[in-house]
Structures are given as C-alpha cells and as structure tokens.
Amino acid sequence: MPPAGSFQAASSVLPVGTPPGGPAPAGTVDRWSATVQQGWDIAGNANGGYLLAIAARAMGASLGRTDPITVTAHYLSPGKPGPVTVEVEVAKQGRMFGTATATLASAERPLLRVIGTFGTLGGTPTAELVDVEPAAMPPPDRCIPIEPTDTFPPPFMGRVELRLHPEDAAFSLGTPSGRPLMRGWFRLRHDEPVDTIALLCAADAFPPTVFNANLPVAWTPTVELTAHVRARPEPGWLRCRFATHFVTGGFLEEDGEIWDESGRLVAQSRQLALLPRT
C-alpha cells in the first residue's frame, strides 16, 4: 500500500470485479475505481494533471505497460473529490506499444476522455540531437516557494512542491513579468519519487503562463492536454519551463519542457486552453 497522502495513493486504481490476469488484448473493456482525494484541487476543482494521472494508471494497468509514451486528455467537466470510475478500452497491443482510450467519470458525468500509447522507456541508446538547453534558473533554494494559504495559492500546492523562478513569481503580488512564461522546480512532497505517471501531474502543476502576461484574463480552462514522456526521471527536482507564443482565435497553447536533475529531457507537454470572452 502506498503511504496515505502520497501521490501514489491519491492516484491509485482498483479493478472493478475480477482483477485482470494479465495485459488485456485489443477489444477488452476494463473498469477501474479510484477516489479523487481532497486537497488536490484548485478552488474546489481537482488539478487536471492529477485527474489525468488517475486515468493513466488505469490505462497502464489494463495494457500491462508501465510508461505513458504519449497521452492526450480532453477535459469535459471539472472534477470534485469523491469516487470515480475509469473505463478503459484497449485499441491495440503491439510489440513495442499498447494503445487505449479511457473515460474517467464521476457518478454524475464524464470528466475526462483520454487516449494514450504506453510502453517501456529506456533500453539501448539511439541517435540523439538536442538543441534546447535546460531552462536556466537559480537553484531551488534561491527560487520562490509556493505554499498554500487560505486564499492564493490553492490547496493543490500543499501536495506538490513548486519553487518558481524569481523573475516569474511576482505575478502573485500583482506585478506580472509581462511575458507568458513560467519557470520553476517541481517535486512531490516527502521525497516521494516521481514516476512517469507523476510527470503527467507535473505537466499541469504550474500557474498559467498568462498570469505573467498583461492580458485581461483571470483563468484559462484547459480544453486538451498532451504529454510525451521521453525518460524515467532521476530522483530529485524537476526543472520545468512553460511558455505561450500564440494567444489568438480565442485560444492559447502552453508548451512545457521538463528536465530531471541529470539534465535529461523527461517530458514535453502542450495544452490548448480557452481564453474566456471578457
């Protein structure tokens, strides 16, 4: 049993009915139960990356594969604490990858629809070519910790540990940097290791980039989030960078890059968010 209060526990799933005896073949529909825990919310609504992690645990369990190679969630309704189910439909089991879709639903309504391809990261090295440096920022102890209070930041920040780049943190004092950019460090509380499922949570854990832009925007609901996981992270802090280049057509994208302490890119993410009409 993962420790109570851990991310592992908060994102765990249990089979509904007879536990599957092994990886589910294509065409299988599996059902899993989970609980959206208290305290993983932003103003009452569960963090989107946390909900995606619950769905991904179920998908990985059905497929019998550990790592989410590429996962996309479409957000249908906000999630509140309480019981949820995840229905997983296996689309393909191949040699290297398994693909499935899933619906995470409360008793009242579907919250997320997800598609994902899972596999096993690591193995023999292949050609590499990286032309972007890990985001430059001061070490964690010289960045700005985000701790939950009664008001801002939200309760979710008590579950994960964020340290923002000083240049990107002053939006909370009413002085945004002017650039839609959010850089900082991420880890789970109590030295809990970040597995490749927890990376999905990291990909949606930071304040919206537009909080640092001079735009009349109070919130940007996520329509869709895609994360690519490239490697299992080394223990330690994750170095994260989220940036937006196109606020246009009533939408904006937020591109994330996540490196581990060894300087390796472990995940990329992109979300499409809605710019509410003012």
Add this chain to the structure above:
Amino acid sequence: MPPAGSFQAASSVLPVGTPPGGPAPAGTVDRWSATVQQGWDIAGNANGGYLLAIAARAMGASLGRTDPITVTAHYLSPGKPGPVTVEVEVAKQGRMFGTATATLASAERPLLRVIGTFGTLGGTPTAELVDVEPAAMPPPDRCIPIEPTDTFPPPFMGRVELRLHPEDAAFSLGTPSGRPLMRGWFRLRHDEPVDTIALLCAADAFPPTVFNANLPVAWTPTVELTAHVRARPEPGWLRCRFATHFVTGGFLEEDGEIWDESGRLVAQSRQLALLPRT
C-alpha cells in the same frame, strides 16, 4: 458532389445505415464509410494527415460541428487504398464544443484511434498576443516545387502542392541543411480551398524534419499527431514551418506552425515519431 480527385472527395464520408437527423447526443455511436483513395500515399501507405482528415470528417458530421479545434490521432497500422469505416462515439455535446473518439479501420484492422473536440471558429475578437513571426521564406515562385516522380518524391506530392524553402530542400540531393527544420508553402491542387479539415492534412504533408539532420535515419513513423486549429484559412498558400528540438529517448517531436496568406496563425501541430533503432 465534390469534384473527383479533389481533397474534399478523397476525404468524404457517407453514413452507414440511416443518415443521422442532426447532431448526435452524448453516448451515440455512429458509423461512417469512406474510401482511402489511390495516390495519397507515401511508398504505398496513405499519408497520416489524409487518414486523420477522413476520421475528422466523420467526427465533425456526427457532432454536427464544423471545425476541429483540437484533434489527436494515434497511428496503429499503415493504411492502404480501399474501403474503410469510421466508428464515432460521442463523449459530450456542450454549449461551445463537442468531443468524440473515433476508430478508422480497414476490413482487416484498426488503422487510427482518434480523439477530437470540435466547434465553430471565428466570432468576436478576444485578447491576442503573438510573439512568433510567420516563418520567413521566399515567395512560392522562388521556392522549390516538389513534384512526384517514379521514385522520390512519393505519389502524395501529386495531390498536394508543396514548395520548399531553398535552404531546406537540398536533402533530396543528398545535402541536408544540418538542421531538423522544414519550411515551405502548401496548397491543394486545382485551387481547391483549404478548409479546417484539410489543415489536418497540411500538418503532416511535409518531408520529415530529420531528413535535414545529420542522423542515420531513413524514416520516422508517426506514433501520435495532435493538431490545434485556430482559424479558418484565407484562400491562397499556407506558410508552414516544422521543427524538431529533441531527438532523444528513441523518439522525436515535430512541431508545426501554419499561417495563411493574411499572416494569421491557422494551426499548430505536434507529432511524436519513433526513431527506429539502427
């Protein structure tokens, strides 16, 4: 009836059984038939963006919504010319958006699993902030046309019209630029207008970026492609830029930006491709 040989005709879908009487409510499963046409292939396999467009036509028709706001395809098997079906399952019909998943399958096997949120682009302007210029390149008549021959380029290039940036075109002569970057112009043949479904084809129409990198890579199969459509394009050429920053962990991403002739960003795309082990 769209003209024979047009993209519109090649990507059209017909209802299987009674035509739907209007937008399908959540929970509906609709079936559509289509034909993967001859000539839209790369070395015998249908272009992935073309297959995605067929699936998206069916999804938009089921949802009763015109524009794919965000669509993700996971590629399960290569597609050959011939009949296919698209089974669409509607996940939600909301005020602004409808969300569905779909499976595009041949008689033998599923080819694509897709998730998409559709809506109506346009409407009242909202806050805008764009900090990336449209890709700089010579006008189409000073770029390099890609025409199909018996060998390279593939037959698909006879269906769409590409003009590559001279700096990015010499890979076909054995002299890659050294940068995983591919810039050029796209349009459909015979002045066919590019609708928001055809943008999905444009997002996967260019030669792989790694053809311009000095890597021992002959082909990079697409695992997943996500496209965000921001606006309906003005008539004319589309200005396209595809770039890769991270070839690592056995995968690479390819990020696309597509602008119309008025200089407006009409779509962004990202695909995750597999770097075959050498």
